[in-house]
Amino acid sequence: MNNNCRLEAIERAICEHLNELKKSDIDSNLYSAVEYALQGGGKRVRPMLMLLSAEMFNLDTDIIMPYAIALECIHTYSLIHDDLPAMDDDDIRRGRLTVHKVYGEAMAILAGDKLENMAYEILFSVIKNKGEIRAAGYLAECAGKMVNGQAREMSLIDADCNTISIDDILNIYNDKTTALIRCAIMVPYYVSSAKVNAKQEGNLLKVAHNIGTIFQLVDDMLDTESGVDDGKLTYVNNFGLQKTQQFVALLEDEINTTLSKLDLNTEDLMQYASELTARRI
Ligand code: GRG
Helix, strand or coil: CCHHHHHHHHHHHHHHHHHHHHHCCCCHHHHHHHHHHHCCCCCCHHHHHHHHHHHHCCCCHHHHHHHHHHHHHHHHHHHHHHHCCCCCCCCEECCEECHHHHHCHHHHHHHHHHHHHHHHHHHHHHCCCHHHHHHHHHHHHHHHHHHHHHHHHHHHCCCCHHHCCHHHHHHHHHHHCHHHHHHHHHHHHHHCHHHCCCCHHHHHHHHHHHHHHHHHHHHHHHHHHHCCCCCCCCHHHHHCHHHHHHHHHHHHHHHHHHHCCCCCCCHHHHHHHHHHHCCCC
16 A cells, blocks of 8 residues: 555545534534544644554554544644644644634534544444553553643743753653654554564654654754744754754664664655655645
């Protein structure tokens, strides 16, 4: 399967879930807000990573797709809530009005809540065996970490820049952004746990962690370049562009060293990860 096919499969599955939701007894405004958010032109990075990881473990797309959609639902809810006036207070996301600007703040909160619930409904509808329960539990744990990362960031917002350490920022990234990226790569491992060597877990986790950290660092660099970071607490703002680029290179080196220890065909996953590093949006 190539990336276009993977993306088409993800979009098809999202459409199917939206069709089911529309047929249910859902308030029409709530449905519209959820649809607006889910069909908003996101890159689908997390479901893509999950499909690519699943292929390394020879899992069928049909088996992993519900987890991939559940993860995208969690990601989408986090963006809706992140844009709210009480959080980042953003009017524009992906080049169009944010959910609360179109549907109002209350409906945006509810749309986020609905997406979060949808994620768990999807998971509960598929989990059967031990590995799948572990995978769903891991997804819930990562979604909780994301919320924790946001809270950590908020508590440092008014801190003096000079008192903020690299560890403070990396701890925020580790939870806020990296947790869902890690989740995308680790969930297929847990789903297929009966078939794989458990020793691979630590190495896979390291690769997943580094890909997630690079993803956030690249996001920071793009924000700085386009002038939209308005003095936010980021690695680039605190330590400069050069140090950030050096750190990305170091994380890439670590990925390559760790990959050689994984007895898996990681080629497609790594190709996609390097496209993410080179991305311009
Ligand atoms: C308020 C209970 C409650 C929870 C909210 C807001 C929040 C918790 C977490 C925010 C997490 C967050 C927004 C992290 C930013 C991560 C990031 C780089 C997002 C952008 O991801 P992309 O580029 O987005 O994959 P697209 O648009 O492509 O989907």
